[in-house]
Amino acid sequence: MKHLLHHMAKYLLAAGMLLVTLSLRAQQSTRLTGGWEFLKGDLGGVWEAVRPVTAGSPESVPLWDSVALPHCFNARDAVDPDQNYYEGPGWYRTQLQLKNPYKNGRILLHFEGAGQKTNVYVYTQEVATHTGGYDEWTVDITDAVKAFTKSPDSKRFKGRVPLEIRCDNSRDLQMIPSDMSDFTVHGGLYRYLNLVYVPALSLDEVHILPRVDAGGSTGTVQISTAFRNPDHLGEAVLRLKIKDPQGKMVREEERRVQPQGEMQKLLSFTVNKPQLWSPSDPALYTVEAVLLSPDGTQQTRQETFGFRQFTFMEHGPFMLNGKRLLLRGTHRHQDGAGVGAAETEAMIRREMLLIKAMGVNFIRLAHYQQSPLVLHLCDSLGILVWEELAWCRGGLGGETYKTQARRMLTNMINQHYNHPAVIIWSLGNENDWPGDFAEFDRQKIRAFMKELNDLAHRLDSSRLTAIRRCDFCKDIVDVYSPSIWAGWYSGRYTEYRDATEKWIRQVPRFLHAEWGADSHARRHAEDPYARLGGIPTGQGVAEKAGDAALSGGKARASRDGDWSETYQCDLIDWYLQEQERMPDLTGSAYWIFKDFATPLRPDNPLPYVNQKGVVERDLRPKEAYYVFQSYWSDQPMVHIYGHTWPTRWGAAGKKETVKVYSNCAEAELFVNGRSYGRKKRDSHDFPAAGLRWELPMQEGDYTLRVVARKGRVTVTDSIAFHYQTAQWGSPARLSLRQVNSSGDTATVEATLTDSHGIPCLDARNVVRFGLTGDGVLLDDLGTSDGSRKLELYNGRALIRMKKQGGRSVISISSRGIPSAFLDLSSGSR
Template identity: 60%
Template structure:
């Protein structure tokens, strides 16, 4: 059965009020069971148990959706993450209110290959972990209801079983060489949908502007799902503004309706439309109503009017004005959930991105949740979204057909989002390894065909790729690999390299830059290197020690330089949030790409505030080092103190003494001129900053110790309870030398363990949620859920005696 896509108003909730007349969608979050292994066959999922045969093996666990196979093992430091089949099952009370109606299961995404069963009947399958798809279960449900087991065994409910499989497969996108987990499971929402016999498949609302942005036009087209071949229908579409005022209402009549054939419903001209912009993301609503003798269907899409331009060898323009694209990236990945992000988590993450001041995001490296696109529309964030052709080269016919299908689905399913300006065709397609043959010309040919397909499906947007130099002439916009100061040279080389690369293509964008940082790790050396820039002879790249000092300086330098590049379209640093990856087991937090400005649980690193100080319009101030409890050096040695703020000026106080006011100047590196050299006193130090923005005064405060005693080699591990509340205990491990001094430059790997009633809160992929990790400045922290019992926590490091603590 061919896949069918249903686009709902918000996130799969009820579309319109009257159940007897309207398409209805119900989220299926509760009542699921899960098995992380394969079955011998579908019968094992539905066979009865009774007093004569009470065994029910294998054992299933209760779960709620969304759910991911790899919620914990993605960041397990000791084992590879699970790649294989898994099963879900539930029982549904199904009662379609429409005469001759269709009952559908709508999947917002499931990884990576999926089969759907009603009782023992296979009703549909899908390949691809990121696009939406629908299975029509009507006939199988009707047939099952006529069987004796419907009432006898299942008590009037319909058994639904779903097999997901993320097994390794060379002929499947994305490549398993990719620097991210290829997750398995029902990790996006699943919906039960009731429709009349004829329903709306997709609505395409194409908006355009003319007459110097003073005139707007909406061209409304639609496809329909019509398995019963309903011959005719009538309807209307309404256009309403953001206040709900109807500005157009047109009728249409349809005959000879064929499934998936695009029908034109009409056009509407709008005089002086409100433009969609970053500060005013104005959205119009297009409501299409379809009426037949079988029932009524309503579907609503949000659209916006905006004009954009990538100037030849020049900047980017939105609605006729130059705009520097200030962007980041995201993966669907979160601590304790992996890909199974809920709407509330996605809303929080996108709001944090907006609050940081970003106006652009690249959704790497696959089609992402409808919730994310809706949020980009409503928050005012421009989007680059791409198909999952990532690394590995080019596979055969099955592989290539999957790429065409996923590109088509992405464009058609997200066609109406005004936030999207770029369709990504691939990422790092010059990466060899998946196939014996690596043929650049064949990759070029396939890239060209995908480029043509994207323009055919959507002529209004541009195409792009990142890092495949032998294909850089194919898409409309190209992003090379630079990574100044991390994988390449020094960060002070950035502007020179970017200018050189920009001259090689007509439309240049800089995606992916930055570097890794281990949250909680700080370095005195990284800041020493910047005190006298640009005259310093220190080779900055040697100081990329994964400290938060180094990465904030790298970001700071790039941001100040970008303000002096009038030809630059924009950039997107990699990445907003740390995420799990199978190719980095040696990282300080194993199996985590730590290039985020927030950790995998959305805890902010210091670097978040660097971007906020350059990009955000809302006044803010942040003293660098909130999570840096101990600084070190010689007595009387001056130390660099940085303040990140977008205020006009700031005054620093250390131990109640003013070190004077500084004026903000983005070109005065570091920290845009808000930096001081101060004398710390040995022991405790109080730092306060007062920043002024017009008449508004903002303050920030931190406490730091200053250690002048030198330490030796770490020889001892000590465990100490540092917090405890409501059944949760937080423990700190410390590496000490022979004189019991904290070894502030130690980077040893430590491993926590637990015995007893409690549970170690690990496998979160964060600096405080991993049982094995590198220490930060001689210490490491983890928490335990005590379960109101007794436990013993231990910590060990190679060559050092283990330590234990009773909890």
């Protein structure tokens, strides 16, 4: 991790500058994070949230919990192995201390996203409803606050204004996304909620449309505005300052404007020799807008934009600013261990920095509009974006369903219009997947897809549209991504290139979104292909109905493979070296960056977790992360495969392969202090680009160290492991031991052995941890050491617990094997 953090350091300044930009953009905005109470379940009505009661009296129930925002009421149960995650209503309440700095100003609540249906109340007055868990929306509570403060009931709140919010993620066939989607449809106030003060007349939207000519010598900028003007105030003055990425003034302008609610073109101008935005140099211009109202009040707002020119060549590569750029991408879900969808700003920033440090220049935001912070980070870090409407699976609903889709697509485009990172608006995902309705009419789906495509182009003519995996709509959108899962859901990964080149010829603009393999973190294999001999080839590599199931259907790696990190690394390694050989490839996006919660996979090694991530759900990198770095990162790196593989195995004298992933020209391996020679990197020499050594192994302990050089920079890595030659019999005994203690947190390891005590290093039994006593398990996290039920990885499993200053007994059980127990107290080590 040390060299990984070094790789991330260069991006920290850009992320820090982003905070300044965001604070200027909303200088009268406050995040409402503290002072909230939450009730899981429903109330008889909003009055139950505000009625006067005496603490401890019968009327005080149901009991509310103190929480901070963002908050998700599926933070834990989304990956609870023993139950379906909660889908239903939940209530939030707080009391606002309001002080608007603007005379006659407005009081707004700006929701960055809330799942999935939301009702907003000021005291007992409902002021807004919203359907859709991912777009931003704003509520003007000014008049409701005035009405409340004039009511006799306001006296008991002592100058504060009660606010209640009901969120509901109940199943609803007339709402997108479908509950058939392969991700949790979370509930709650899981993105930031902002209290915003604005003048009586204020800027509502500022759209900036920059263009640059083919040679990059001249840029044009068109600025349009829309205003919030409920009191119908007259002419105002708008002052604009446009600055280049170094802060130098490019243009100053003052215009008299007639405030309108609809977007109006305000100003167009040219910029000579603009600095171009790109992943390697994400140059951002700024627009500072100052609005002077007729009553003399002033509002300041800041937006950023960038000049770039992109083209998807027909049946050819992607071009950015006149040069080919291979799109090296991944995907992101809003989901994290212990928080569900309620990721904080710090969590989001850490994840995006890890993505950039992996060498990514492109990301698909799956499968819905995401936090504004994510888009700002993509701008400042230099990550091109495919952003997606949440029309996912199930079919096509009625007019309520379509109205929501139209509104959310409109909001996504309008709200993220200024981000230079965005190049694609996606209209949906897997819309060829039926199931929510008795009718599945392809022609009706085509008609609605065409309607959305026209709407997207009408709202924004500067970007392209796309969908993934709906072949009967592939001719409607600008860019199409078919299903290619060679080596996982069907076929072998060696078929990847042929399948890809076939699709490049079939559709005018091709981009391969979604490929990869699941891996159970910490599980490794000496031979990951042992059970894959029966997989047929030449029968297509698309994902078909049932291929994600762990039983039934034809032979495939997703069903028959070992789900090891070893196989995942090999598949990724093969794809990446093949991508370097396809000059017409626009690029691809690996599915997915981070493991995430899904209700559709209860039988996975980690129940209810899609495990295709190259990092775990808590952002700890798996081995695959470094395979990507070895191909994509510009920062010198080296990594020996197997950091979480403490015991390897085989016969005495057997030659085992040691793989090293690096982007350096050469590397030298040392085993127990002795050099085993240097190897030169050759990306066409699979696996590990030729950086692999065959070592004769004997029973014992090994320390491996590698030294790699890139120019004048030297990087190193090392691992230690034990090599076991003893063969094991049938699994017979479970045991527990404490392997680490840090403060009040203990880590316990379960091990499965045969009747002679020999570790069963290929055992994949399902085990269950339990605890009784004063402590608590750190489970329901959806990680390799944060689930009370999981499959073993190489005959072992880890769990962490909080001792809480007392005594606890941890248990481990597995069907057909005697349970084991471990007595722990706060003083034990």
